[in-house]
């Protein structure tokens with residue numbers, strides 16, 4: 662979890678590869694309307710996110726039925742969103758990727774071919790409710806070392 666540009670896709674894919682398990686990016690579950698809204702520079706609100714989070718929760722339940730580890734990348738910015746995703750299941754671990762606004766803006770500016778409008782970073786940071794008790798990882802390090810840290814902490 663984390664705001665746009667924090668590396669959820671990059672780190673999540675690498676983590677899943679290291680775990681030898683599937684990876685799901687919640688970005689692939691957004692409706693066309695949500696993607697168009699973000700591309701137009703408008704932040705999603707609770708009502709926009711509700712059906713999307715329900716889809717992510719459904720994907721989590723499918724993964725649980727498969728009975729193997731699964732890595733999800735999802736912004737999950739508010740505590741209520743994380744509650745909707747985990748439904749109190751403590752086996753679902755959240756990894757919070759956090760970094761300075763300047764580094765996040767630099768990462769978003771360096772990325773192309775993505776529907777997310779970098780101008781929305783401020784709203785992402787304003788919406789973010791940092792999780793208490795979750796594993797918190799500084800995104801300044803290279804991806805491989807971030808993944809090594811996450812693996813060590815999750816064991």
Ligand SMILES: Nc1ncnc2c1ncn2[C@@H]1O[C@H](COP(=O)(O)OP(=O)(O)OP(=O)(O)O)[C@@H](O)[C@H]1O
Pocket residue numbers: 663664665666667668669670671672688734736768769771772777800801802803804807
């Ligand atoms: N630790 C890192 N070091 C250097 N570059 C990174 C790191 N993590 C991610 N990046 C780069 O930063 C950009 C944003 O990363 P990524 O797309 O994975 O973020 P994200 O959180 O999935 O974003 P979004 O929520 O908008 O999909 C990408 O260009 C990626 O290659």
Ligand SMILES: O=C(O)[C@H](O)[C@@H](O)[C@H](O)[C@H](O)CO
Pocket residue numbers: 664665666688691705710735736737738777785
């Ligand atoms: O909750 C949200 O506002 C959205 O999930 C965004 O965070 C984007 O999906 C993503 O970060 C950009 O690709």
